[in-house]
Amino acid sequence: MRICVIPAPGIPAEFGFAGNTCVVIDVLRATTSMIAALDAGAKAIYPVPGPEDAWRLRLQLGDDLLLGGERGGLKINGFDLGNSPREYTTERVGGMLLAMTTTNGTAAMLLAHESGAAPVYIAALRNAPAMARRLLREDSDTVIYCAGTGGRLSLDDIIAGGAIVSACQEAPVEVEISDTARLAMAAYRQSRKDISRALVETEHGSKLVELGFDLDIRFAAEIGASQSIGQFDGVMVRPAGHVLR
Amino acid sequence: MRICVIPAPGIPAEFGFAGNTCVVIDVLRATTSMIAALDAGAKAIYPVPGPEDAWRLRLQLGDDLLLGGERGGLKINGFDLGNSPREYTTERVGGMLLAMTTTNGTAAMLLAHESGAAPVYIAALRNAPAMARRLLREDSDTVIYCAGTGGRLSLDDIIAGGAIVSACQEAPVEVEISDTARLAMAAYRQSRKDISRALVETEHGSKLVELGFDLDIRFAAEIGASQSIGQFDGVMVRPAGHVLR
Numbered sequence: 001m002r003i004c005v006i007p008a009p010g011i012p013a014e015f016g017f018a019g020n021t022c023v024v025i026d027v028l029r030a031t032t033s034m035i036a037a038l039d040a041g042a043k044a045i046y047p048v049p050g051p052e053d054a055w056r057l058r059l060q061l062g063d064d065l066l067l068g069g070e071r072g073g074l075k076i077n078g079f080d081l082g083n084s085p086r087e088y089t090t091e092r093v094g095g096m097l098l099a100m101t102t103t104n105g106t107a108a109m110l111l112a113h114e115s116g117a118a119p120v121y122i123a124a125l126r127n128a129p130a131m132a133r134r135l136l137r138e139d140s141d142t143v144i145y146c147a148g149t150g151g152r153l154s155l156d157d158i159i160a161g162g163a164i165v166s167a168c169q170e171a172p173v174e175v176e177i178s179d180t181a182r183l184a185m186a187a188y189r190q191s192r193k194d195i196s197r198a199l200v201e202t203e204h205g206s207k208l209v210e211l212g213f214d215l216d217i218r219f220a221a222e223i224g225a226s227q228s229i230g231q232f233d234g235v236m237v238r239p240a241g242h243v244l245r
Numbered sequence: 246m247r248i249c250v251i252p253a254p255g256i257p258a259e260f261g262f263a264g265n266t267c268v269v270i271d272v273l274r275a276t277t278s279m280i281a282a283l284d285a286g287a288k289a290i291y292p293v294p295g296p297e298d299a300w301r302l303r304l305q306l307g308d309d310l311l312l313g314g315e316r317g318g319l320k321i322n323g324f325d326l327g328n329s330p331r332e333y334t335t336e337r338v339g340g341m342l343l344a345m346t347t348t349n350g351t352a353a354m355l356l357a358h359e360s361g362a363a364p365v366y367i368a369a370l371r372n373a374p375a376m377a378r379r380l381l382r383e384d385s386d387t388v389i390y391c392a393g394t395g396g397r398l399s400l401d402d403i404i405a406g407g408a409i410v411s412a413c414q415e416a417p418v419e420v421e422i423s424d425t426a427r428l429a430m431a432a433y434r435q436s437r438k439d440i441s442r443a444l445v446e447t448e449h450g451s452k453l454v455e456l457g458f459d460l461d462i463r464f465a466a467e468i469g470a471s472q473s474i475g476q477f478d479g480v481m482v483r484p485a486g487h488v489l490r
Binding site: 007011012013014151153154179180183185189190201202203204 | 255259403427430432
């Protein structure tokens with residue numbers, strides 16, 4: 001099993017998507033919120049690029065579909081939920097379908113899927129150890145795709161990717177760690193004493209703090225808090241079982 | 246003063262070259278060899294993309310110009326020197342002009358220069374602390390450009406870039422560290438206990454070990470061994486003075 005990391009969209013990694021597993025990460029806050037939604041019992045999540053796509057789905061699927069997402073960090077007018085992962089509770093989303101707007105995350109998932117990656121997972125820091133256990137069990141070459149922010153590298157995503165690489169590397173099996181994967185692992189290991197603080201120090205994290213979302217960052221930093229695995233089939237993200245130790 | 250790092254060619258960093266200082270790094274082995282040549286008293290180095298460019302310069306400049314470089318890790322037929330930095334001794338290159346073939350390094354230097362970066366420096370691990378002191382003294386926004394290998398990210402370059410960022414960050418002045426710079430700094434700090442080993446573990450380093458260049462890696466890893474500063478003016482790299490503590 002080999003692991004490489006695409007640090008941001010458009011950066012060539014050591015090997016490609018086709019025929020390999022892909023893990024998409026957008027830790028502040030899209031994939032963290034999606035994992036929270038799965039933890040809370042959401043049936044499926046449609047990642048969509050913009051609010052208009054979410055409204056179109058609502059017309060098709062009716063009131064069983066909740067709309068979640070943000071623009072400029074704030075809840076979109078008329079939506080049921082914002083993009084704070086702490087909103088995605090069992091009371092709000094248990095048993096429901098969700099459409100969530102996430103520009104970077106949606107584009108990354110679609111690109112991985114259309115480029116022939118299979119399976120395509122989503123992950124965050126909260127489920128990083130569970131994700132690593134799943135990858136180790138499946139033992140396939142894996143591309144960790146950091147969604148970044150507006151096409152630019154986002155250190156928070158790389159720290160989360162590095163958490164998965166690190167957990168795989170610590171397992172008692174042969175895992176080949178590429179330069180990009182080693183770089184992400186270094187980013188994680190340098191920050192693991194205080195992940196929350198490391199996230200706050202990133203450019204994206206510091207903007208969220210300015211907007212008053214400190215608690216979201218603490219939530220996103222709770223590594224290992226979730227056992228959920230989310231799998232994207234080209235249309236929606238669904239729970240792909242829990243992983244026991 | 247702000248610092249960002251381009252982890253590999255083509256990756257957008259937080260700010261651009263125009264009007265900013267640029268430091269080009271190709272640590273295994275082009276910029277390490279160039280810094281060694283400056284340490285040994287070479288008057289100037291012409292970085293050229295290929296052997297034919299080096300021969301053309303020899304026709305123009307005559308026997309005062311030594312030719313150095315490699316293809317596939319080995320000395321080019323008819324050249325005076327290979328690309329092992331340990332060959333660049335006072336006896337061989339003191340007082341001489343040099344043409345050195347380096348695909349990734351030359352392309353990176355030219356791109357930075359043509360994009361309006363000024364000054365453009367070259368650096369390696371050996372002169373990283375001296376380079377950092379120079380940057381701190383000049384106090385300009387700085388783009389550290391990791392040349393990579395064939396358009397791909399090369400972790401050895403990022404470790405060296407991170408050594409410069411780390412030295413700047415430890416100085417008692419205000420330095421704004423972008424996400425990319427923080428990522429490079431993490432790569433360096435994770436490996437600084439044993440830089441030599443970290444270089445061997447990179448993809449490029451492990452290939453050099455296979456070719457028998459272990460000693461070059463140890464040489465490249467000697468952080469702080471050189472006080473030389475090399476500056477590229479669009480045509481050649483010349484010594485830009487030494488920096489005293």
